Amino acid sequence: MSRASRAQMLEMSAARHDHLCPRQVLGVRIGLTGVTALGLDTPRRDKRLLVILETDGCFADGIEAATGCTVGHRTLRIEDYGKIAATFVDTETALAIRVHPQLNVRDKTAEYARGEARRYFAQLLSYQCMPDADLLAVQPVRLQVPVQQLVSRAGVRETCGNCGEEIINERGVVLGGHLLCRSCAFGGYYGSLDAPSTLGSGSSTDPGTRATGGHSLNLA
Ligand SMILES: [Zn+2]
Numbered sequence: 001m002s003r004a005s006r007a008q009m010l011e012m013s014a015a016r017h018d019h020l021c022p023r024q025v026l027g028v029r030i031g032l033t034g035v036t037a038l039g040l041d042t043p044r045r046d047k048r049l050l051v052i053l054e055t056d057g058c059f060a061d062g063i064e065a066a067t068g069c070t071v072g073h074r075t076l077r078i079e080d081y082g083k084i085a086a087t088f089v090d091t092e093t094a095l096a097i098r099v100h101p102q103l104n105v106r107d108k109t110a111e112y113a114r115g116e117a118r119r120y121f122a123q124l125l126s127y128q129c130m131p132d133a134d135l136l137a138v139q140p141v142r143l144q145v146p147v148q149q150l151v152s153r154a155g156v157r158e159t160c161g162n163c164g165e166e167i168i169n170e171r172g173v174v175l176g177g178h179l180l181c182r183s184c185a186f187g188g189y190y191g192s193l194d195a196p197s198t199l200g201s202g203s204s205t206d207p208g209t210r211a212t213g214g215h216s217l218n219l220a
């Protein structure tokens with residue numbers, strides 16, 4: 001990947017914000033490194049590459065600019081762990097590589113942005129010129145969910161046995177012999193104002209302290 005095309009990716013990302021920030025730069029750098037580590041070309045127009053991000057925000061725009069993957073094409077997913085990190089999956093080979101900034105990367109910014117005392121601008125400058133090996137950690141990983149299940153078939157429609165809403169993309173789960181949406185199965189990120197508990201009517205569980213399943217968001 002030439003410096004010029006990396007610069008174009010940074011421009012593409014910045015055009016969405018009216019600014020370029022350190023997290024967009026990390027998105028572009030991590031995106032390029034992840035795709036290159038898989039031996040694939042970028043930006044991609046097909047669905048071979050699946051990118052799983054661990055946060056949203058500016059970082060995601062950098063990743064999109066570098067990889068061509070988008071939520072709309074079902075080639076970009078967010079597992080929101082609140083971390084600047086992404087895993088790059090070659091859906092043909094099932095190889096998966098996770099890339100994140102080196103843990104001590106902020107300690108190195110002064111070295112690559114000499115004379116810039118302001119922390120934000122030192123990060124912005126240094127993240128653009130720091131060598132990959134200083135900036136990033138690249139880690140082959142094992143996916144806990146099979147690739148086919150991660151990608152899923154886009155045309156499939158099912159109906160939740162509890163709420164009756166349609167579930168697309170094979171995202172239903174079977175619990176106690178019933179096909180359910182994740183919200184009904186595990187407790188979702190929302191609850192009805194009238195019915196605090198979405199499953200098991202008559203439950204005396206206090207909505208304020210209700211334990212939620214592993215797939216729900218903790219908004220407390
Ligand atoms: Zn930003």
Ligand SMILES: [Zn+2]
Nearest residue numbers: 160163181184
């Ligand atoms: Zn449901």
